[in-house]
Amino acid sequence: MPFIDSLCWLCQRPLAIAHHGICSICLSLLPTLPHCCHRCGLPAEPLLSFCDECQRKPPAWSQLIAVSDYSYPIKYFITRLKFYREDKYVPLLSRLLLLRWLDAHRNQQIERPQLLLTVPLHHTRHWKRGFNQTALIAHRLVRWINIPYREDILIRHRATPPQQSLKAELRQHNLTNAFSCAGDIRGLHIALLDDIVTTGNTVAEITHLLLHHGAASVQIWCLCRTLKSEGK
Numbered sequence: 001m002p003f004i005d006s007l008c009w010l011c012q013r014p015l016a017i018a019h020h021g022i023c024s025i026c027l028s029l030l031p032t033l034p035h036c037c038h039r040c041g042l043p044a045e046p047l048l049s050f051c052d053e054c055q056r057k058p059p060a061w062s063q064l065i066a067v068s069d070y071s072y073p074i075k076y077f078i079t080r081l082k083f084y085r086e087d088k089y090v091p092l093l094s095r096l097l098l099l100r101w102l103d104a105h106r107n108q109q110i111e112r113p114q115l116l117l118t119v120p121l122h123h124t125r126h127w128k129r130g131f132n133q134t135a136l137i138a139h140r141l142v143r144w145i146n147i148p149y150r151e152d153i154l155i156r157h158r159a160t161p162p163q164q165s166l167k168a169e170l171r172q173h174n175l176t177n178a179f180s181c182a183g184d185i186r187g188l189h190i191a192l193l194d195d196i197v198t199t200g201n202t203v204a205e206i207t208h209l210l211l212h213h214g215a216a217s218v219q220i221w222c223l224c225r226t227l228k229s230e231g232k
Contacts, residue, residue, distance in 0.1 A: 009092075010073060021077075021092035030096075031068060034227070038108055041066050041197065041225040049108075059200065060207040061192070061218045065104045066225035067096045070196055074224055078195055082133045090133075093223055094140035097193075101145070101221065113191035113219055116142055116149045117210075119202060120179070122159035134193050137223075141193075153183035154206065175205040186214030191221050198226040 006015050008023040015023055037044040037051035041064035044051035050058070068074040077093055080086040104110040118134040126132060135151055142149040158178045190210055197203055197220065207218045 019091045020095065021089065030073070031071060033066065033069060033225075036066075036225070036227075038063050038110075040064060040200070041220070041222075043227055059204055060211060061203065061220050063104070063108070063110050064197070064220040064222070064225065065100055065108075065110065066197065066222045067093075067100045068224050070198070070224040070226045078133070078223060081136075082129075082195065085130065087131075087136060090136045091140065094137045094144075097137065097221060097223060098141060098144050101141075110219065111189060112145065113147055114188045115185065116145075116147055116191045116193060117154055118149075118151070119192065119194040119206065120151075120154045120156040122156045124159055134195050137195075138193055147191075150183060153181060153185065154209075155180045155182055175201060179206055179209055181209050181213045184214075185210060187216050189217045189219075190215050191219045193221045195222065196224045196226065197222045 006018040007013065008015055008021070008026055010022050010026040013023050013025075015021075020027075034043045035046050035048075036042060037054050038049045039054040039058050039062070040051060042051060074093075074096070077089045081089045081093065101110070105112065116138055118132060118138050121129070121132050132151075138149045156179055160174050160178050192203055192206055192210070194203055203220050203222075207220070210218050
């Protein structure tokens with residue numbers, strides 16, 4: 001009988017490569033995103049690179065890529081990693097994001113960044129959780145894409161409540177002075193990695209901070225983009 005982790009986590013068939021987590025059939029059957037705006041990552045009219053809102057008032061970041069909507073099974077894998085410390089999901093999630101970036105690199109002309117950063121946790125949350133789940137993914141991505149990763153540049157000063165739990169008028173105040181930049185990033189094209197982008201306010205706040213400190217551009221990479229217009 002195959003060892004349990006050599007079986008696909010979705011269909012229970014034996015895996016050719018155990019650490020991939022899911023088989024090639026289930027990989028091909030993962031829910032796909034609709035056609036999304038290259039800038040904000042929300043659904044857009046077919047054949048349009050940018051949605052009407054981004055053509056009128058684009059976000060500060062240059063492009064956003066996501067693996068999935070915030071739905072099963074990616075939602076499940078993130079939850080098990082983030083709240084149950086099941087780090088066996090790190091290779092799978094890292095691989096899915098790599099495949100998504102390679103697709104965007106080929107088909108959307110998204111540039112290879114010069115530096116990868118992750119949305120930081122407040123030190124108390126990091127201590128309670130024991131790790132930053134996006135940092136675990138980042139360490140794998142930079143080896144595959146061959147770019148540097150720095151954990152010490154972005155600092156979170158306040159343990160803010162989740163943006164999606166707040167009313168719209170409170171979201172921006174929630175993030176005021178929550179982050180600082182502690183490194184020289186002048187002239188660099190940066191990718192900012194988060195696990196889930198919902199309202200977009202957190203990555204927008206950090207993007208403005210990075211651009212203020214001289215970054216040439218900022219891309220947003222995420223595993224899940226909640227596909228709704230609220231808080232865009």
